[in-house]
Amino acid sequence: MREIHVDQITGAVREMCMQACYDLPEDVAAALTAAREREESELGREILGELQENIAIARERRVAICQDTGITVVFVKLGQDVRIVGGSFNSAINEGVRRGYTEGYLRKSVVCDPLERKNTGDNTPAVIHIEVVPGDGLHLTVAPKGIGSENMSGVKMLVPALGSQGVIDFIYEVVERAGPNPCPPIVVGVGIGGTMEKAAILAKKALFRPLGQPHSLPHIAELEQKSLERINNSGIGPMGLGGRTTALAVQAEVYPTHIGGLPVAVNIQCHACRHAEKEL
Amino acid sequence: MAKTITTPLDEKTARSLKAGDRVLIDGVIYTGRDAAHARLLEMAKKGEPWPLDLQDQIIYYVGPCPEKPGQVIGPAGPTTSGRMDLFTPALLEKGLRGMIGKGSRSPQVVETMKKVGAVYFVATGGAAALIADRITASELVAFGELGTEAIRRLVVKEFPVIVALDSDGNDLYKIGREKFRVAV
Ligand code: SF4
Numbered sequence: 001m002r003e004i005h006v007d008q009i010t011g012a013v014r015e016m017c018m019q020a021c022y023d024l025p026e027d028v029a030a031a032l033t034a035a036r037e038r039e040e041s042e043l044g045r046e047i048l049g050e051l052q053e054n055i056a057i058a059r060e061r062r063v064a065i066c067q068d069t070g071i072t073v074v075f076v077k078l079g080q081d082v083r084i085v086g087g088s089f090n091s092a093i094n095e096g097v098r099r100g101y102t103e104g105y106l107r108k109s110v111v112c113d114p115l116e117r118k119n120t121g122d123n124t125p126a127v128i129h130i131e132v133v134p135g136d137g138l139h140l141t142v143a144p145k146g147i148g149s150e151n152m153s154g155v156k157m158l159v160p161a162l163g164s165q166g167v168i169d170f171i172y173e174v175v176e177r178a179g180p181n182p183c184p185p186i187v188v189g190v191g192i193g194g195t196m197e198k199a200a201i202l203a204k205k206a207l208f209r210p211l212g213q214p215h216s217l218p219h220i221a222e223l224e225q226k227s228l229e230r231i232n233n234s235g236i237g238p239m240g241l242g243g244r245t246t247a248l249a250v251q252a253e254v255y256p257t258h259i260g261g262l263p264v265a266v267n268i269q270c271h272a273c274r275h276a277e278k279e280l
Numbered sequence: 281m282a283k284t285i286t287t288p289l290d291e292k293t294a295r296s297l298k299a300g301d302r303v304l305i306d307g308v309i310y311t312g313r314d315a316a317h318a319r320l321l322e323m324a325k326k327g328e329p330w331p332l333d334l335q336d337q338i339i340y341y342v343g344p345c346p347e348k349p350g351q352v353i354g355p356a357g358p359t360t361s362g363r364m365d366l367f368t369p370a371l372l373e374k375g376l377r378g379m380i381g382k383g384s385r386s387p388q389v390v391e392t393m394k395k396v397g398a399v400y401f402v403a404t405g406g407a408a409a410l411i412a413d414r415i416t417a418s419e420l421v422a423f424g425e426l427g428t429e430a431i432r433r434l435v436v437k438e439f440p441v442i443v444a445l446d447s448d449g450n451d452l453y454k455i456g457r458e459k460f461r462v463a464v
Contacts, residue, residue, distance in 0.1 A: 107344070
């Protein structure tokens with residue numbers, strides 16, 4: 001049994017909140033650069049240029065890339081041979097969020113009750129997903145999620161007979177409905193299979209895969225490629241003002257499902273595709 | 281070439297701006313988003329006076345990050361405008377001349393804009409650190425308890441925006457998209 005103290009978790013989450021908000025992952029920055037070279041719209045190229053400049057400023061000054069520093073989503077892979085000591089695991093994560101957002105000058109965007117809507121003042125609680133895995137490791141992914149793009153996401157329970165074409169059509173429908181609102185260029189996370197909530201979690205997880213790396217299953221890679229082409233033919237473009245770069249990537253994950261079902265979740269992620277990872 | 285405009289923005293200037301124009305704004309603009317809009321409408325309903333005069337002013341839909349020591353304001357990019365659509369016609373009727381945000385607007389907003397002669401600008405969503413550099417002063421006007429959602433008076437210099445909807449109802453989202461759509 002390996003022991004991990006909660007203070008270590010709090011410290012790591014604090015750091016990762018700041019890092020994720022200040023420093024866009026290299027693969028996302030590179031995808032923006034490549035998109036700018038390809039973009040046919042002059043205004044589109046200018047916008048992509050502004051985004052590149054913005055990334056550089058944020059990195060250098062250690063300020064947030066985007067003022068919507070999101071609600072904090074934390075994915076945990078907890079080794080079954082790990083014992084957490086010194087306090088509650090979830091509280092340790094939330095304390096890390098509290099410190100990261102307060103000490104890092106990040107915006108607090110979380111309201112306590114979804115209907116009464118009073119700000120909690122410290123961006124807690126985080127949305128925490130825990131998966132127990134073999135071994136004695138502890139892997140944390142911190143992903144601040146802005147609401148502009150999250151609001152444009154969708155889930156649909158398809159009829160299995162619709163097959164991959166049905167999935168592609170639904171992905172397109174969601175992107176089309178989103179239009180300019182989620183700050184395109186976007187990254188499209190897709191979860192296929194499982195149950196309603198499983199598909200949604202897969203869709204979010206798909207966003208953390210290295211950008212543009214196709215799925216290992218050929219038929220899923222093909223679905224990703226076809227969806228991306230269709231989305232980039234839509235004309236929506238950077239910020240929705242017209243152009244060929246609407247999405248940087250479509251990334252799908254799959255899971256076994258019921259004989260009678262084909263759940264599909266589409267999680268829309270803006271170009272501020274922020275996440276930080278750490279192995280403790 | 282970008283046009284430079286100085287606030288306050290009169291009706292004539294607003295009507296001269298066309299969808300697709302690139303504009304640099306100099307002068308004063310006000311911040312306000314969901315909660316501030318809700319408060320203003322609540323006050324209007326009760327017959328209470330507003331804490332600011334909107335005549336010929338521009339509202340920027342933004343909820344900035346807290347500023348680090350020595351900064352005027354934290355990162356401050358636009359938020360999705362559509363959430364303000366239910367409130368906007370009432371503000372336009374009270375003289376609001378311009379709005380800065382991102383994303384499309386409702387037909388009701390467009391109709392009122394045409395009637396009163398107002399303009400809707402968009403700024404680059406997510407370019408928050410870059411945009412904050414064009415803000416030279418920030419001062420609280422009202423609803424301080426709303427934190428990031430309070431109404432602030434900002435002084436801006438060469439604040440970069442694009443006209444997305446003009447007072448004739450032309451919509452750059454539609455025009456731009458049509459140009460680059462590939463028929464399949
Ligand atoms: S959608 Fe993304 S880039 Fe746009 S404002 Fe929200 S968090 Fe920022």
